[in-house]
Amino acid sequence: MRWPRGRPPRVLRPRLLAAALLPVLVLLLIRGWLVESLTVSSDSMEPTIPAGSVVLVYKPAAAADRIPAGAVVAFTSPVDGRKIIKRVVAGEGQTVAIRDSKLYVDDVAVPEPFVDHDRIDATYFGPEIVPAGSVFVLGDNRGVSIDSRDFGAVSLDAIQGTVVTDWK
Template sequence: MQIAVVIGLVVLLRVAVIEPVRVSSESMATTYDKGDVLLVDKLATHTGSPGRGDVVAFVSPQDGALTLKRVVGVAGDRVAVLDGFLVVNGARVREPFVDHASQDGIYFGTVTVPPHAVFVMGDNRANSIDSRQYGPVPLVAISGRVRLRLWPLG
């Protein structure tokens, strides 16, 4: 009986509260590498909308896989990429986690993020399928926010 209760609590926690997720691609490198295990906070979706800079989990509209990307624009923002640099509302965004040397010459025209949505991009911009391809992600599609790296330690 006690084992069933423990199993039930673990399942409830995983479904509704927290979920470990293994990074399946290099699209968030060097922040998160393929094989890293992250903890996704599912309650965060009920405590407010994600903000710029948050890394969120959602089901990709491209292939249906659980996907991790960084929020770079929220409702009403005008988002563009000019010569490899992210520009939000006319201002260049400082992104120390992006290798700008590999982004030279990348352009993406201005998009205004609609209400109840976010614009997401991978930190490894040259190796990421993200809102530049499939458009803004509806807030209802977001299943949680990444809170910490479980593996590797450090």
Template sequence: MTLLRRDSGPAGNRASTQRRRYIAVVIAVLLLTAGLRMFVVEPLRVASDSMEPTVGEGSTVLLFKQGSDAPGALVAFNNPVDSKLMIKRIVAVGGQSIAIKDALLYVDGALIPEPFVDHSRIDGTYFGPVTVPEGQVFLMGDNRDVSVDSREFGAVPSEDITAVVIWPMR
């Protein structure tokens, strides 16, 4: 009795090769995505209303994992009090003097325009003046009435800024 052996032939080899390539591509995409998230960008869901109206509570933002000390930048850092990740705006850097007079921000005595702040909600608010220590940044939320920020916990070392908000998504 002769046993017939079925040869998979060239078509069977092609299918096997294509399957291996597909698996390799899927693994590469997963590793690339994980690497990007760990070292480059990361989404974050905002848990408070301290950055409204710029970034609302429940919104998702995309963080670029690189520090910044540029005034006006929205940045992420770990709260010095409880180490929770927070998002605030840099309003002054080391060596600058900051004050709030009747809800208006002054840096080095100059009025800073802030169209993203609802000044009518914080009318009558005063703070400072204080000078930001060298190598540190002064951070504030856009919703000044409810924000826990550098007015409460002080300036933050620039190296503690872990990311920059690059995309507020609604």
């Protein structure tokens, strides 16, 4: 549409400005409260999520009182302060142990098709009881992962979201 004298009337300028800024505001709100992208910097979740992958972190899931075993979560590492991702393997009150590379929760072997057990042969840990209000997290690449075996269980309050997908 052509405007007289080459520009819109003064009354339409605020509407045009609002229409131009609205998508930007919506994207900022979505990134701030709904989803966030995160680049995985270590190989601790291989082969499930290789180093260099970009994942989406769904933030409202962090507000849940309980995050289920198997969920991959994002939180700030107590070791170096970087945002990292790990898999939840147990919740509060459960007992976690690793015997000859096999994960046991409450003395029951947990099937983990995403873990290459040959790479972590002869790994032992625990048993350890997960404290209230916390989850026990492990990397899928247990041989190189720094996780709850090193820094303890992660408070539910520290979880920033769950990983919903990965893409490149």
